[in-house]
Amino acid sequence: MIRRLTPFLVAAVLGGTALAQDAKLKIATVDMQxxxxxxxxxxxxxxxxxxxxxxxxxxxxxxxxxxxEIEEELKKLRKMMEDPSINDSKKQEIQRDWGMKQNEGIAIDRERREFQQRRTQALNEKMVQRMKGILEEIRKLVEEQAKKEDYDYVFDKSGLSTSQVPFLLYTKDATDITPTLLVDLNKDAPKDGATTPAATSGEGE
Incomplete structure:
Protein backbone atom coordinates (compact mmCIF):
# COMPACT_ATOMS: atom_id res chain seq x y z
CA MET A 1 0.00 0.00 0.00
CA ILE A 2 2.70 2.50 1.00
CA ARG A 3 4.76 1.73 -2.13
CA ARG A 4 1.74 2.23 -4.39
CA LEU A 5 1.17 5.61 -2.81
CA THR A 6 4.83 6.67 -2.85
CA PRO A 7 4.27 9.30 -5.58
CA PHE A 8 1.84 10.94 -3.18
CA LEU A 9 4.61 11.26 -0.62
CA VAL A 10 7.26 12.95 -2.75
CA ALA A 11 8.79 16.08 -1.17
CA ALA A 12 6.45 18.93 -0.37
CA VAL A 13 8.03 22.22 -1.43
CA LEU A 14 6.95 25.22 0.58
CA GLY A 15 7.56 28.92 0.08
CA GLY A 16 7.43 30.74 -3.21
CA THR A 17 9.04 34.15 -2.91
CA ALA A 18 12.47 34.80 -4.36
CA LEU A 19 15.25 34.87 -1.78
CA ALA A 20 18.26 37.12 -1.83
CA GLN A 21 21.36 35.41 -3.15
CA ASP A 22 23.12 35.59 0.19
CA ALA A 23 20.10 34.52 2.27
CA LYS A 24 20.37 31.21 4.10
CA LEU A 25 17.55 28.77 3.37
CA LYS A 26 15.80 27.19 6.30
CA ILE A 27 15.33 23.52 5.41
CA ALA A 28 13.61 20.63 7.19
CA THR A 29 13.24 16.94 6.43
CA VAL A 30 10.43 14.56 7.26
CA ASP A 31 10.03 10.79 7.01
CA MET A 32 6.57 10.43 5.49
CA GLN A 33 6.64 6.64 5.56
CA GLU A 69 -22.17 -30.61 -0.72
CA ILE A 70 -23.50 -30.59 -4.28
CA GLU A 71 -20.41 -32.44 -5.49
CA GLU A 72 -21.11 -35.18 -2.94
CA GLU A 73 -24.74 -35.38 -4.02
CA LEU A 74 -23.62 -35.71 -7.65
CA LYS A 75 -21.34 -38.61 -6.72
CA LYS A 76 -24.24 -40.43 -5.05
CA LEU A 77 -26.50 -39.88 -8.06
CA ARG A 78 -23.81 -41.16 -10.43
CA LYS A 79 -23.42 -44.33 -8.37
CA MET A 80 -27.17 -44.83 -8.53
CA MET A 81 -27.13 -44.45 -12.32
CA GLU A 82 -24.39 -47.10 -12.51
CA ASP A 83 -26.34 -49.52 -10.30
CA PRO A 84 -27.49 -52.41 -12.54
CA SER A 85 -30.38 -53.21 -10.19
CA ILE A 86 -32.12 -49.90 -10.99
CA ASN A 87 -34.46 -49.99 -14.00
CA ASP A 88 -34.05 -47.68 -17.00
CA SER A 89 -37.04 -45.51 -16.12
CA LYS A 90 -35.61 -44.78 -12.68
CA LYS A 91 -32.15 -44.17 -14.16
CA GLN A 92 -33.56 -41.56 -16.53
CA GLU A 93 -35.18 -39.81 -13.57
CA ILE A 94 -31.90 -39.91 -11.66
CA GLN A 95 -30.07 -38.59 -14.72
CA ARG A 96 -32.43 -35.61 -14.91
CA ASP A 97 -31.83 -34.93 -11.21
CA TRP A 98 -28.09 -35.22 -11.80
CA GLY A 99 -28.21 -32.66 -14.62
CA MET A 100 -30.25 -30.20 -12.53
CA LYS A 101 -27.93 -30.64 -9.57
CA GLN A 102 -24.87 -30.13 -11.76
CA ASN A 103 -26.30 -26.88 -13.16
CA GLU A 104 -27.03 -25.72 -9.62
CA GLY A 105 -23.44 -26.39 -8.58
CA ILE A 106 -22.06 -24.54 -11.60
CA ALA A 107 -24.28 -21.54 -10.88
CA ILE A 108 -23.33 -21.41 -7.20
CA ASP A 109 -19.61 -21.71 -7.97
CA ARG A 110 -19.83 -18.96 -10.59
CA GLU A 111 -21.69 -16.71 -8.15
CA ARG A 112 -19.05 -17.45 -5.50
CA ARG A 113 -16.21 -16.38 -7.81
CA GLU A 114 -18.07 -13.24 -8.91
CA PHE A 115 -18.84 -12.41 -5.27
CA GLN A 116 -15.16 -12.76 -4.34
CA GLN A 117 -14.01 -10.53 -7.19
CA ARG A 118 -16.68 -7.89 -6.54
CA ARG A 119 -16.22 -7.65 -2.80
CA THR A 120 -12.42 -7.80 -2.90
CA GLN A 121 -12.25 -5.05 -5.50
CA ALA A 122 -14.64 -2.86 -3.51
CA LEU A 123 -12.64 -3.39 -0.33
CA ASN A 124 -9.34 -2.60 -2.05
CA GLU A 125 -10.76 0.62 -3.48
CA LYS A 126 -12.12 1.58 -0.08
CA MET A 127 -8.74 0.92 1.55
CA VAL A 128 -6.86 2.99 -1.04
CA GLN A 129 -9.21 5.93 -0.53
CA ARG A 130 -8.88 5.65 3.25
CA MET A 131 -5.09 5.59 3.08
CA LYS A 132 -5.04 8.54 0.70
CA GLY A 133 -7.17 10.47 3.19
CA ILE A 134 -4.72 9.67 5.99
CA LEU A 135 -1.77 10.76 3.84
CA GLU A 136 -3.54 14.02 3.06
CA GLU A 137 -4.00 14.64 6.81
CA ILE A 138 -0.29 14.10 7.34
CA ARG A 139 0.65 16.34 4.41
CA LYS A 140 -1.48 19.18 5.79
CA LEU A 141 0.12 18.80 9.21
CA VAL A 142 3.58 18.95 7.63
CA GLU A 143 2.60 22.11 5.79
CA GLU A 144 1.22 23.71 8.95
CA GLN A 145 4.38 22.88 10.89
CA ALA A 146 6.56 24.24 8.09
CA LYS A 147 4.67 27.52 8.03
CA LYS A 148 4.72 27.74 11.80
CA GLU A 149 8.50 27.26 11.94
CA ASP A 150 9.06 29.38 8.81
CA TYR A 151 10.84 26.69 6.78
CA ASP A 152 11.60 27.46 3.15
CA TYR A 153 11.58 23.82 2.08
CA VAL A 154 10.51 20.51 3.61
CA PHE A 155 11.82 17.36 1.92
CA ASP A 156 10.51 13.82 2.33
CA LYS A 157 13.63 11.81 3.10
CA SER A 158 11.78 8.51 2.63
CA GLY A 159 10.92 9.28 -1.01
CA LEU A 160 12.56 7.02 -3.60
CA SER A 161 13.11 7.47 -7.31
CA THR A 162 12.01 4.87 -9.87
CA SER A 163 15.45 3.27 -9.50
CA GLN A 164 14.85 2.98 -5.71
CA VAL A 165 17.47 5.63 -4.94
CA PRO A 166 16.50 8.20 -2.28
CA PHE A 167 15.58 11.58 -3.73
CA LEU A 168 17.28 13.29 -0.82
CA LEU A 169 20.90 12.17 -0.61
CA TYR A 170 22.32 14.96 1.52
CA THR A 171 21.21 18.11 3.32
CA LYS A 172 23.28 20.49 5.37
CA ASP A 173 21.86 21.84 8.62
CA ALA A 174 18.41 20.40 7.92
CA THR A 175 16.06 19.84 10.85
CA ASP A 176 14.18 16.55 11.05
CA ILE A 177 10.64 17.42 12.15
CA THR A 178 9.38 13.81 12.10
CA PRO A 179 9.44 13.28 15.91
CA THR A 180 7.52 16.50 16.56
CA LEU A 181 4.91 15.59 13.96
CA LEU A 182 4.51 12.08 15.38
CA VAL A 183 3.68 13.50 18.78
CA ASP A 184 1.11 15.81 17.25
CA LEU A 185 -0.44 13.08 15.09
CA ASN A 186 -0.87 10.66 17.97
CA LYS A 187 -1.98 13.09 20.67
CA ASP A 188 -5.57 11.79 20.40
CA ALA A 189 -4.66 8.11 20.08
CA PRO A 190 -6.67 5.65 22.23
CA LYS A 191 -4.98 4.71 25.46
CA ASP A 192 -3.35 1.29 25.75
CA GLY A 193 -5.92 -1.46 25.90
CA ALA A 194 -8.64 0.56 24.24
CA THR A 195 -10.34 -1.21 21.39
CA THR A 196 -10.86 0.24 17.97
CA PRO A 197 -14.47 0.14 16.76
CA ALA A 198 -14.62 -2.38 13.93
CA ALA A 199 -16.48 -1.77 10.73
CA THR A 200 -19.94 -3.27 11.13
CA SER A 201 -21.50 -2.57 7.79
CA GLY A 202 -20.69 -4.91 4.93
CA GLU A 203 -20.13 -3.87 1.37
CA GLY A 204 -23.14 -4.17 -0.85
CA GLU A 205 -23.21 -7.08 -3.24
Missing amino acids: QLFKEYYRTEEAQQQVNVERARIQKELNERQTRVQ
Whole structure:
Protein backbone atom coordinates (compact mmCIF):
# COMPACT_ATOMS: atom_id res chain seq x y z
CA MET A 1 0.00 0.00 0.00
CA ILE A 2 2.70 2.50 1.00
CA ARG A 3 4.76 1.73 -2.13
CA ARG A 4 1.74 2.23 -4.39
CA LEU A 5 1.17 5.61 -2.81
CA THR A 6 4.83 6.67 -2.85
CA PRO A 7 4.27 9.30 -5.58
CA PHE A 8 1.84 10.94 -3.18
CA LEU A 9 4.61 11.26 -0.62
CA VAL A 10 7.26 12.95 -2.75
CA ALA A 11 8.79 16.08 -1.17
CA ALA A 12 6.45 18.93 -0.37
CA VAL A 13 8.03 22.22 -1.43
CA LEU A 14 6.95 25.22 0.58
CA GLY A 15 7.56 28.92 0.08
CA GLY A 16 7.43 30.74 -3.21
CA THR A 17 9.04 34.15 -2.91
CA ALA A 18 12.47 34.80 -4.36
CA LEU A 19 15.25 34.87 -1.78
CA ALA A 20 18.26 37.12 -1.83
CA GLN A 21 21.36 35.41 -3.15
CA ASP A 22 23.12 35.59 0.19
CA ALA A 23 20.10 34.52 2.27
CA LYS A 24 20.37 31.21 4.10
CA LEU A 25 17.55 28.77 3.37
CA LYS A 26 15.80 27.19 6.30
CA ILE A 27 15.33 23.52 5.41
CA ALA A 28 13.61 20.63 7.19
CA THR A 29 13.24 16.94 6.43
CA VAL A 30 10.43 14.56 7.26
CA ASP A 31 10.03 10.79 7.01
CA MET A 32 6.57 10.43 5.49
CA GLN A 33 6.64 6.64 5.56
CA GLN A 34 7.41 6.64 9.27
CA LEU A 35 4.61 9.10 9.93
CA PHE A 36 2.20 6.98 7.91
CA LYS A 37 3.17 3.71 9.59
CA GLU A 38 3.19 5.08 13.15
CA TYR A 39 0.04 7.20 12.91
CA TYR A 40 -2.59 5.50 15.06
CA ARG A 41 -5.31 6.06 12.46
CA THR A 42 -3.35 3.96 9.95
CA GLU A 43 -3.46 1.00 12.33
CA GLU A 44 -7.17 1.57 12.96
CA ALA A 45 -7.85 1.57 9.24
CA GLN A 46 -5.89 -1.65 8.78
CA GLN A 47 -7.79 -3.34 11.59
CA GLN A 48 -11.11 -2.40 10.02
CA VAL A 49 -9.97 -3.75 6.66
CA ASN A 50 -8.93 -7.02 8.33
CA VAL A 51 -12.39 -7.34 9.90
CA GLU A 52 -14.06 -6.84 6.53
CA ARG A 53 -11.71 -9.30 4.85
CA ALA A 54 -12.54 -11.91 7.48
CA ARG A 55 -16.25 -11.30 6.86
CA ILE A 56 -15.79 -11.77 3.12
CA GLN A 57 -13.80 -14.97 3.67
CA LYS A 58 -16.51 -16.35 5.95
CA GLU A 59 -19.15 -15.83 3.27
CA LEU A 60 -16.87 -17.38 0.66
CA ASN A 61 -16.36 -20.43 2.87
CA GLU A 62 -20.12 -20.85 3.25
CA ARG A 63 -20.57 -20.78 -0.52
CA GLN A 64 -17.69 -23.20 -1.03
CA THR A 65 -19.23 -25.58 1.51
CA ARG A 66 -22.46 -25.62 -0.51
CA VAL A 67 -20.50 -26.37 -3.70
CA GLN A 68 -18.81 -29.31 -1.96
CA GLU A 69 -22.17 -30.61 -0.72
CA ILE A 70 -23.50 -30.59 -4.28
CA GLU A 71 -20.41 -32.44 -5.49
CA GLU A 72 -21.11 -35.18 -2.94
CA GLU A 73 -24.74 -35.38 -4.02
CA LEU A 74 -23.62 -35.71 -7.65
CA LYS A 75 -21.34 -38.61 -6.72
CA LYS A 76 -24.24 -40.43 -5.05
CA LEU A 77 -26.50 -39.88 -8.06
CA ARG A 78 -23.81 -41.16 -10.43
CA LYS A 79 -23.42 -44.33 -8.37
CA MET A 80 -27.17 -44.83 -8.53
CA MET A 81 -27.13 -44.45 -12.32
CA GLU A 82 -24.39 -47.10 -12.51
CA ASP A 83 -26.34 -49.52 -10.30
CA PRO A 84 -27.49 -52.41 -12.54
CA SER A 85 -30.38 -53.21 -10.19
CA ILE A 86 -32.12 -49.90 -10.99
CA ASN A 87 -34.46 -49.99 -14.00
CA ASP A 88 -34.05 -47.68 -17.00
CA SER A 89 -37.04 -45.51 -16.12
CA LYS A 90 -35.61 -44.78 -12.68
CA LYS A 91 -32.15 -44.17 -14.16
CA GLN A 92 -33.56 -41.56 -16.53
CA GLU A 93 -35.18 -39.81 -13.57
CA ILE A 94 -31.90 -39.91 -11.66
CA GLN A 95 -30.07 -38.59 -14.72
CA ARG A 96 -32.43 -35.61 -14.91
CA ASP A 97 -31.83 -34.93 -11.21
CA TRP A 98 -28.09 -35.22 -11.80
CA GLY A 99 -28.21 -32.66 -14.62
CA MET A 100 -30.25 -30.20 -12.53
CA LYS A 101 -27.93 -30.64 -9.57
CA GLN A 102 -24.87 -30.13 -11.76
CA ASN A 103 -26.30 -26.88 -13.16
CA GLU A 104 -27.03 -25.72 -9.62
CA GLY A 105 -23.44 -26.39 -8.58
CA ILE A 106 -22.06 -24.54 -11.60
CA ALA A 107 -24.28 -21.54 -10.88
CA ILE A 108 -23.33 -21.41 -7.20
CA ASP A 109 -19.61 -21.71 -7.97
CA ARG A 110 -19.83 -18.96 -10.59
CA GLU A 111 -21.69 -16.71 -8.15
CA ARG A 112 -19.05 -17.45 -5.50
CA ARG A 113 -16.21 -16.38 -7.81
CA GLU A 114 -18.07 -13.24 -8.91
CA PHE A 115 -18.84 -12.41 -5.27
CA GLN A 116 -15.16 -12.76 -4.34
CA GLN A 117 -14.01 -10.53 -7.19
CA ARG A 118 -16.68 -7.89 -6.54
CA ARG A 119 -16.22 -7.65 -2.80
CA THR A 120 -12.42 -7.80 -2.90
CA GLN A 121 -12.25 -5.05 -5.50
CA ALA A 122 -14.64 -2.86 -3.51
CA LEU A 123 -12.64 -3.39 -0.33
CA ASN A 124 -9.34 -2.60 -2.05
CA GLU A 125 -10.76 0.62 -3.48
CA LYS A 126 -12.12 1.58 -0.08
CA MET A 127 -8.74 0.92 1.55
CA VAL A 128 -6.86 2.99 -1.04
CA GLN A 129 -9.21 5.93 -0.53
CA ARG A 130 -8.88 5.65 3.25
CA MET A 131 -5.09 5.59 3.08
CA LYS A 132 -5.04 8.54 0.70
CA GLY A 133 -7.17 10.47 3.19
CA ILE A 134 -4.72 9.67 5.99
CA LEU A 135 -1.77 10.76 3.84
CA GLU A 136 -3.54 14.02 3.06
CA GLU A 137 -4.00 14.64 6.81
CA ILE A 138 -0.29 14.10 7.34
CA ARG A 139 0.65 16.34 4.41
CA LYS A 140 -1.48 19.18 5.79
CA LEU A 141 0.12 18.80 9.21
CA VAL A 142 3.58 18.95 7.63
CA GLU A 143 2.60 22.11 5.79
CA GLU A 144 1.22 23.71 8.95
CA GLN A 145 4.38 22.88 10.89
CA ALA A 146 6.56 24.24 8.09
CA LYS A 147 4.67 27.52 8.03
CA LYS A 148 4.72 27.74 11.80
CA GLU A 149 8.50 27.26 11.94
CA ASP A 150 9.06 29.38 8.81
CA TYR A 151 10.84 26.69 6.78
CA ASP A 152 11.60 27.46 3.15
CA TYR A 153 11.58 23.82 2.08
CA VAL A 154 10.51 20.51 3.61
CA PHE A 155 11.82 17.36 1.92
CA ASP A 156 10.51 13.82 2.33
CA LYS A 157 13.63 11.81 3.10
CA SER A 158 11.78 8.51 2.63
CA GLY A 159 10.92 9.28 -1.01
CA LEU A 160 12.56 7.02 -3.60
CA SER A 161 13.11 7.47 -7.31
CA THR A 162 12.01 4.87 -9.87
CA SER A 163 15.45 3.27 -9.50
CA GLN A 164 14.85 2.98 -5.71
CA VAL A 165 17.47 5.63 -4.94
CA PRO A 166 16.50 8.20 -2.28
CA PHE A 167 15.58 11.58 -3.73
CA LEU A 168 17.28 13.29 -0.82
CA LEU A 169 20.90 12.17 -0.61
CA TYR A 170 22.32 14.96 1.52
CA THR A 171 21.21 18.11 3.32
CA LYS A 172 23.28 20.49 5.37
CA ASP A 173 21.86 21.84 8.62
CA ALA A 174 18.41 20.40 7.92
CA THR A 175 16.06 19.84 10.85
CA ASP A 176 14.18 16.55 11.05
CA ILE A 177 10.64 17.42 12.15
CA THR A 178 9.38 13.81 12.10
CA PRO A 179 9.44 13.28 15.91
CA THR A 180 7.52 16.50 16.56
CA LEU A 181 4.91 15.59 13.96
CA LEU A 182 4.51 12.08 15.38
CA VAL A 183 3.68 13.50 18.78
CA ASP A 184 1.11 15.81 17.25
CA LEU A 185 -0.44 13.08 15.09
CA ASN A 186 -0.87 10.66 17.97
CA LYS A 187 -1.98 13.09 20.67
CA ASP A 188 -5.57 11.79 20.40
CA ALA A 189 -4.66 8.11 20.08
CA PRO A 190 -6.67 5.65 22.23
CA LYS A 191 -4.98 4.71 25.46
CA ASP A 192 -3.35 1.29 25.75
CA GLY A 193 -5.92 -1.46 25.90
CA ALA A 194 -8.64 0.56 24.24
CA THR A 195 -10.34 -1.21 21.39
CA THR A 196 -10.86 0.24 17.97
CA PRO A 197 -14.47 0.14 16.76
CA ALA A 198 -14.62 -2.38 13.93
CA ALA A 199 -16.48 -1.77 10.73
CA THR A 200 -19.94 -3.27 11.13
CA SER A 201 -21.50 -2.57 7.79
CA GLY A 202 -20.69 -4.91 4.93
CA GLU A 203 -20.13 -3.87 1.37
CA GLY A 204 -23.14 -4.17 -0.85
CA GLU A 205 -23.21 -7.08 -3.24
